[in-house]
Amino acid sequence: MSVKEAIYAWYKTNGRHDLPWRQTNDAYKIYLSEIMLQQTQVKTVLERFYFPFLERFPTLQSVAVAPLDDVLKMWEGLGYYTRARNLHHTAIICKGVLPKNPEELGGLRGIGKSTAHAICSFAYHQALPILDANVKRVLCRYFALSIKDEKVLWEKAWKLLAVKHPYEHNQAMMDIGAMICTSKNPNCLACPLEFTCKGKNAPESYPKAVKKAKVPTKKRFALVVFQEGKLGLIQRKERLLHGLWGFVQVDEKPKGVHSLGKVAHTYSHFKLELEIIQGDALHVNVDGYFTEEEIESLALSTVDKKIIQKIFSSK
DNA sequence: CAGACGTGGTG
DNA sequence: TCACCAAGTCT
Numbered sequence: 100m101s102v103k104e105a106i107y108a109w110y111k112t113n114g115r116h117d118l119p120w121r122q123t124n125d126a127y128k129i130y131l132s133e134i135m136l137q138q139t140q141v142k143t144v145l146e147r148f149y150f151p152f153l154e155r156f157p158t159l160q161s162v163a164v165a166p167l168d169d170v171l172k173m174w175e176g177l178g179y180y181t182r183a184r185n186l187h188h189t190a191i192i193c194k195g196v197l198p199k200n201p202e203e204l205g206g207l208r209g210i211g212k213s214t215a216h217a218i219c220s221f222a223y224h225q226a227l228p229i230l231d232a233n234v235k236r237v238l239c240r241y242f243a244l245s246i247k248d249e250k251v252l253w254e255k256a257w258k259l260l261a262v263k264h265p266y267e268h269n270q271a272m273m274d275i276g277a278m279i280c281t282s283k284n285p286n287c288l289a290c291p292l293e294f295t296c297k298g299k300n301a302p303e304s305y306p307k308a309v310k311k312a313k314v315p316t317k318k319r320f321a322l323v324v325f326q327e328g329k330l331g332l333i334q335r336k337e338r339l340l341h342g343l344w345g346f347v348q349v350d351e352k353p354k355g356v357h358s359l360g361k362v363a364h365t366y367s368h369f370k371l372e373l374e375i376i377q378g379d380a381l382h383v384n385v386d387g388y389f390t391e392e393e394i395e396s397l398a399l400s401t402v403d404k405k406i407i408q409k410i411f412s413s414k
Numbered sequence: 415c416a417g418a419c420g421t422g423g424t425g
Numbered sequence: 426t427c428a429c430c431a432a433g434t435c436t
Contacts, residue, residue, distance in 0.1 A: 132432080133432065133433095134432095134433095135432090136431080137431090137432065137433045138419090138420085138421090138430090138431055138432085138433060138434095139420090139421080139422090139431060139432080140421090140430090140431050140432095141431080141432080142422090142423085142431095143421080143422065143423085143431085144432090176420090176421075176422095177420080177421075178419085178420025178421040178422090179419055179420055179421085179434090180419085180420075181418095181419065181434085181435080182433095182434090185434085208435090209433090209434065209435090210434085211433060211434050212434095213432080213433070214432080214433070214434085217432070229432080231431095231432045232431065232432070232433080233431090233432065234432090273432065276432090277431090277432085282429085282430065282431090283424085283425075283429090283430090284425095308429090313428080338418075338419075339418080339419070339420090340420085364421095365420090365421085366418095366419075366420060367418075367420060367421085368417070368418060368419070368420095400420080400421095401420075401422095402420095415436090416436100417435105417436090418434105418435085418436085419433105419434090419435090421431100422430105422431095423430085423431090424428105424429085424430080425427105425428095425429095
């Protein structure tokens with residue numbers, strides 16, 4: 100049995116066939132799963148976001164006609180909110196109908212080459228390889244590649260895809276990466292590629308780990324302003340958390356003010372230490388004032404929800 | 415083309 | 426406590 104046949108056989112028996120986005124032909128539902136799963140654990144998407152989102156937005160057209168704020172609200176807590184804005188934009192541009200070829204798909208906001216191929220493979224059963232983190236790791240180990248060179252990996256992926264069942268092959272490669280050829284403690288004995296794997300004697304060294312610069316810490320101040328029992332909030336305009344609602348933040352500590360405590364939050368590229376300051380409504384510009392109940396319907400980032408929690412728990 | 419971009423889980 | 430990771434894309 101060739102390695103390709105072994106991969107296929109392994110998938111039939113051991114693949115994650117129960118994943119909901121594998122039990123549909125609806126390109127929108129597959130596209131949505133691909134976007135949600137970018138840099139995000141399957142467990143998180145499955146248990147907290149995929150079904151509620153589809154409940155609120157059952158079709159791409161329903162996303163297209165909805166206000167962006169509603170889409171962001173369903174994305175609240177998932178992170179990388181540009182994905183939600185790109186999804187909304189794409190829904191409008193496509194008029195609710197996704198194209199069926201990788202070139203057009205890849206031209207849409209938020210859809211790169213790997214996601215375009217994944218949609219074409221999983222929704223339309225086209226013979227195109229995918230190259231996500233799982234597949235990259237499997238390929239690097241199987242061919243003993245120390246460096247994740249995109250060009251080389253795409254070539255390897257194309258060659259391995261020359262099989263009778265490209266759909267199953269792609270799903271299998273992801274499942275093997277997620278379940279067997281894991282980043283830490285890979286289970287080589289259970290791997291269908293083990294027999295001819297060039298990296299099995301030192302899987303941890305393929306690909307070679309690259310050192311990440313450790314993230315800086317920023318100390319800032321969150322301003323809490325009340326007006327007639329309502330909280331003053333802004334809708335963020337900067338790149339980080341764009342479109343989400345939250346408290347005004349400043350770099351310098353305002354003078355002669357009352358501190359309500361501190362919250363810390365870690366982003367992918369910096370750590371934030373926030374001191375919560377009771378501000379003066381006359382000197383803080385906000386986009387609106389909201390009751391605790393009204394805030395429930397706004398999309399807030401995790402750090403702002405931490406602040407809300409702090410404010411209302413200490414009362 | 416490195417860095418920006420969120421969050422929660424894990425060893 | 427902390428580094429690293431998890432179905433990447435954009436600038």
